[in-house]
Amino acid sequence: MARLIFFWAIALALISIVNATTLTRLFKNQFNSKRNLFALNKRALSPQLGPFTFPQKVDHFDWNNHATFPQRYWVNSTNYRPGGPIIFFNVGESDASGFTDYLIEGETSLLAQRLGGVVIVFEHRYYGESNPVSDLSSKNMVYLTVDQSLADMVNFMQTVEEHETLGIPVSFWQKTEPGDPGPFEEFCQAFNNATTPSAQVAAYASWTTAYAANACQNQTQDDYFGTHDPKASKCTNTTLNNADRSWLWQTCLEFGYWQTAAPKGHLTLISRLVTPDYFQRQCQLFFPVSILSSKPRTNYINEKFGGWKLEADHIFWINGEFDPWRSLSVAAPNAPTRLSTEKSPNVLIKDAVHVWDAFWSPTTTIPEPIVEVHNQLVASLSGWLKNFNTI
Numbered sequence: 001m002a003r004l005i006f007f008w009a010i011a012l013a014l015i016s017i018v019n020a021t022t023l024t025r026l027f028k029n030q031f032n033s034k035r036n037l038f039a040l041n042k043r044a045l046s047p048q049l050g051p052f053t054f055p056q057k058v059d060h061f062d063w064n065n066h067a068t069f070p071q072r073y074w075v076n077s078t079n080y081r082p083g084g085p086i087i088f089f090n091v092g093e094s095d096a097s098g099f100t101d102y103l104i105e106g107e108t109s110l111l112a113q114r115l116g117g118v119v120i121v122f123e124h125r126y127y128g129e130s131n132p133v134s135d136l137s138s139k140n141m142v143y144l145t146v147d148q149s150l151a152d153m154v155n156f157m158q159t160v161e162e163h164e165t166l167g168i169p170v171s172f173w174q175k176t177e178p179g180d181p182g183p184f185e186e187f188c189q190a191f192n193n194a195t196t197p198s199a200q201v202a203a204y205a206s207w208t209t210a211y212a213a214n215a216c217q218n219q220t221q222d223d224y225f226g227t228h229d230p231k232a233s234k235c236t237n238t239t240l241n242n243a244d245r246s247w248l249w250q251t252c253l254e255f256g257y258w259q260t261a262a263p264k265g266h267l268t269l270i271s272r273l274v275t276p277d278y279f280q281r282q283c284q285l286f287f288p289v290s291i292l293s294s295k296p297r298t299n300y301i302n303e304k305f306g307g308w309k310l311e312a313d314h315i316f317w318i319n320g321e322f323d324p325w326r327s328l329s330v331a332a333p334n335a336p337t338r339l340s341t342e343k344s345p346n347v348l349i350k351d352a353v354h355v356w357d358a359f360w361s362p363t364t365t366i367p368e369p370i371v372e373v374h375n376q377l378v379a380s381l382s383g384w385l386k387n388f389n390t391i
């Protein structure tokens with residue numbers, strides 16, 4: 001569960017819109033190259049969609065470092081109409097091959113269909129097969145920063161598009177979620193069925209026991225959940241394509257994002273033993289010789305990007321009322337009030353949890369509040385894109 005929650009913590013999933021003409025031309029040749037058909041979670045993906053690779057700079061901020069690494073991406077231009085936008089989806093903290101469904105369905109595909117656009121699914125550095133280093137040892141993590149990641153996207157767009165276009169970034173705090181595990185739903189049912197507090201506790205105990213057994217597999221609970229042993233294999237395993245490790249680095253260096261108990265005096269779902277120190281301790285165990293300081297540099301990130309005070313046009317903010325990450329977003333209950341304007345709409349979907357709006361499929365009935373958000377999104381983007389062409 002923790003993995004799922006981290007997995008969807010999203011600051012880096014960006015969807016941007018840029019002019020597609022040149023990109024499409026450049027990709028045409030690649031579409032014709034031969035590739036093996038490979039099966040994904042839900043369906044077989046046409047090999048003409050990718051993956052492709054882009055020679056990305058290892059370090060955007062050291063002009064003497066000319067090294068590059070292959071960064072993966074996928075492209076669907078079937079819906080493209082001349083002048084249409086690119087719907088750019090940086091998958092963020094995961095192997096992007098698990099997200100290629102977004103080339104053919106989901107909100108990204110809906111936008112491509114309604115706006116005549118191209119969908120690009122882009123793999124974040126240090127995830128999947130997009131690695132600027134040979135392993136994930138402490139000293140090698142140094143190129144995994146928000147600044148490097150943003151520069152990856154800028155370099156990709158500028159280089160691939162031959163400097164022709166300006167980006168209109170549309171940042172979402174959220175993205176898409178696959179089906180949740182069944183045992184959790186069972187727990188919810190059992191919890192709802194329970195009529196006394198002790199029966200509720202019993203339901204919860206039963207769920208955590210099942211969860212622990214499933215998570216630990218052949219490891220002991222101490223090995224799996226323990227946070228004191230620097231020799232545990234989870235701390236020392238530096239194999240590539242380990243999203244948990246890369247994501248832990250990002251939280252330790254820049255984000256924090258730790259889900260801890262509620263402050264004293266408030267009801268809490270999470271144990272009061274789960275404190276920032278509990279998470280912080282892991283940082284030093286996983287990355288013993290590194291540039292990490294004693295705390296994540298959240299102040300740097302908030303000051304640089306504006307945090308709750310970020311003001312910019314052409315951002316469509318979408319959040320869910322019951323998203324566990326809401327308190328990080330501009331829709332946090334204690335964030336400064338943010339009006340919804342034509343240049344920067346701000347929508348909180350009632351009753352929604354994480355990334356509900358990202359779901360879309362032509363064969364599924366979508367709940368009305370989500371349809372409404374999709375219509376607003378398409379209307380806003382259509383309006384912005386008209387002006388975009390004349391910039």
Ligand SMILES: *[C@@H]1O[C@H](CO)[C@@H](O)[C@H](O)[C@H]1NC(C)=O
Binds near residue numbers: 079113
């Ligand atoms: C691209 O996505 C559309 C749906 O928007 C789908 O109909 C089409 O088959 C996809 N293209 C390829 C080559 O798979």
Ligand SMILES: *[C@@H]1O[C@H](CO)[C@@H](O)[C@H](O)[C@H]1NC(C)=O
Binds near residue numbers: 193
């Ligand atoms: C909860 O109650 C419903 C209705 O009585 C029952 O069908 C279901 O099996 C119960 N579920 C659990 C997990 O106890």
Ligand SMILES: *[C@@H]1O[C@H](CO)[C@@H](O)[C@H](O)[C@H]1NC(C)=O
Binds near residue numbers: 217218
């Ligand atoms: C657990 O151990 C069994 C038997 O040794 C083995 O077949 C299985 O692959 C192991 N599972 C994992 C996840 O290591």
Ligand SMILES: *[C@@H]1O[C@H](CO)[C@@H](O)[C@H](O)[C@H]1NC(C)=O
Binds near residue numbers: 233238239240242
């Ligand atoms: C190390 O991590 C990789 C990637 O997550 C995994 O495939 C591999 O099984 C792990 N090796 C050990 C010895 O735990």
